[in-house]
Amino acid sequence: MALKLSEKPRVLIVGGGYVGLTVAQQLQKKVKAAGGVVTLVDPLPYMTYQPFLPEVVGGHIEARHAVVPHRKHLKDTEIITGKVTSVDHEAKVAAIGLDDGESVEVPYQDIVMAAGATTRVFPIEGLAENGIGLKTIEEAVGLRNHILERLETASVMTDEAAKKRALNFTVVGGGFAGIECIAEMEDIIRAAVDQNPRLAQSDVRIVLVEAMGRIMPEVSEEQAEGVVEHLRGRGVEVLLNTSLGSAVDGELTLISMKDKSEVDKFAADTLVWTAGVAANAVARSSSFPVDERGRITGSATLQILNENGEVIEGAWTAGDIAAIPDLTGAGPGGFCVPNAQHASRQAKVLAKNLFSVRFASGEISEYKHESLGAVAGLGLYKGVGNPMGVKLKGVLAWAAHRGYHGMAIPTVERKLRVAGGWVNEMIFGRDVTPLRDLEDPTKAFVEAAGGKKKTASK
Numbered sequence: 001m002a003l004k005l006s007e008k009p010r011v012l013i014v015g016g017g018y019v020g021l022t023v024a025q026q027l028q029k030k031v032k033a034a035g036g037v038v039t040l041v042d043p044l045p046y047m048t049y050q051p052f053l054p055e056v057v058g059g060h061i062e063a064r065h066a067v068v069p070h071r072k073h074l075k076d077t078e079i080i081t082g083k084v085t086s087v088d089h090e091a092k093v094a095a096i097g098l099d100d101g102e103s104v105e106v107p108y109q110d111i112v113m114a115a116g117a118t119t120r121v122f123p124i125e126g127l128a129e130n131g132i133g134l135k136t137i138e139e140a141v142g143l144r145n146h147i148l149e150r151l152e153t154a155s156v157m158t159d160e161a162a163k164k165r166a167l168n169f170t171v172v173g174g175g176f177a178g179i180e181c182i183a184e185m186e187d188i189i190r191a192a193v194d195q196n197p198r199l200a201q202s203d204v205r206i207v208l209v210e211a212m213g214r215i216m217p218e219v220s221e222e223q224a225e226g227v228v229e230h231l232r233g234r235g236v237e238v239l240l241n242t243s244l245g246s247a248v249d250g251e252l253t254l255i256s257m258k259d260k261s262e263v264d265k266f267a268a269d270t271l272v273w274t275a276g277v278a279a280n281a282v283a284r285s286s287s288f289p290v291d292e293r294g295r296i297t298g299s300a301t302l303q304i305l306n307e308n309g310e311v312i313e314g315a316w317t318a319g320d321i322a323a324i325p326d327l328t329g330a331g332p333g334g335f336c337v338p339n340a341q342h343a344s345r346q347a348k349v350l351a352k353n354l355f356s357v358r359f360a361s362g363e364i365s366e367y368k369h370e371s372l373g374a375v376a377g378l379g380l381y382k383g384v385g386n387p388m389g390v391k392l393k394g395v396l397a398w399a400a401h402r403g404y405h406g407m408a409i410p411t412v413e414r415k416l417r418v419a420g421g422w423v424n425e426m427i428f429g430r431d432v433t434p435l436r437d438l439e440d441p442t443k444a445f446v447e448a449a450g451g452k453k454k455t456a457s458k
């Protein structure tokens, strides 16, 4: 039986993250009233509020509250849970792989390419088998549980080498995500160790590896140095000009970026990789031109451009998948950096322009946005940032971080759920309980039934 789809002229949105959710919110009613339909395709049934992933690792935010469900908040949008595998813009058709293994071809009038970015990974031996990223809610939940589980298990280990390995925690990548992640990890590790009389803080080793000579390019050098000092003060080993050479069987080899000599070698059960992002590969599976970094080339009006720099009719893009000119001149190489600040604002301009071109006067505007600065949370009551150019650190920066993101997460319902969780934590304290067997939830039942797990039939 064929997938039931609307026959109305379609605005097809590829990706329901920052850009996709916002464009759908802005357009769904207007397009419906104009006789069309907005269709959103995403393999996930929700938008992930990625700036909250470190707080999910830290346990300040309940995982479900850091995502915004599409169906609840996009009532006038046709939703397809699936993955766009190719786009033929000449035929105006997108191929979508569905969860049940089937695929469907969906025709459209306008397309919005908004599939964001994926973790940028280098071919380092053992990394894929032993590492974890921090780009999805599942990774944040898995990482939190893994850390807490390793601590609990280490506390009953009698094999010293295995215990040491369990208590070695390494993050590669000193950008915003990596720094927020290691700071939250340090916080939660210390709190869990404090609760466990069989562990001492000195048993734990927490290492940050950064290939450049500095961390956090989004803040000033002075602030970045302050963060390095702050983390070192908390017992985190910050290794600059250093990279991961190999991670085979969880044996990490760190090498100097200066002379490629070995800096350190140790075994670790926890390896987090946050060394940047790359435009989603679906860009290359489309008929649109991409730049040398695999990004779809867009104009300041958020329209996709052909090889000659001309606007392609009915084709739009924004966010991390796109190379959009930064008209303020501040962006590296003249393009907007891949962040939520740009993604959510570009989405609003895109929605307005698309509607105007397809259904109204045709008048469009260019996207231009002066950065509001950046602010990072570094664990409970700790932070750093330069919102609106004002240098902040400590509790003020932390409050600014929470204030900004608490307001920025889409929908009032999610804002209140997140804020409610923060209040609960203030009242009841930090929760460091690991959930066991998340990857094998039928284990208890199989044991109780005395049976063997059925292997999935193909």
Ligand SMILES: Cc1cc2nc3c(=O)[nH]c(=O)nc-3n(C[C@H](O)[C@H](O)[C@H](O)COP(=O)(O)OP(=O)(O)OC[C@H]3O[C@@H](n4cnc5c(N)ncnc54)[C@H](O)[C@@H]3O)c2cc1C
Residues within 6 Å of the ligand: 014, 015, 016, 017, 018, 019, 020, 041, 042, 043, 044, 046, 047, 048, 049, 050, 051, 052, 053, 054, 082, 083, 084, 085, 114, 115, 116, 117, 134, 135, 176, 177, 280, 282, 318, 319, 320, 321, 338, 339, 340, 341, 342, 343, 375
């Ligand atoms: C840990 C972390 C912390 C961050 N903190 C900040 C911060 O503090 N401030 C800030 O400004 N930015 C921050 N960012 C960056 C910000 O989250 C991104 O720039 C933003 O999400 C980009 O929005 P987007 O819509 O382009 O992509 P996304 O929000 O990533 O959405 C892309 C969507 O496309 C879907 N998709 C993927 N492939 C397909 C496909 N083939 N077909 C259909 N759908 C597909 C995905 O499932 C996803 O839902 C952070 C990022 C991370 C990872």
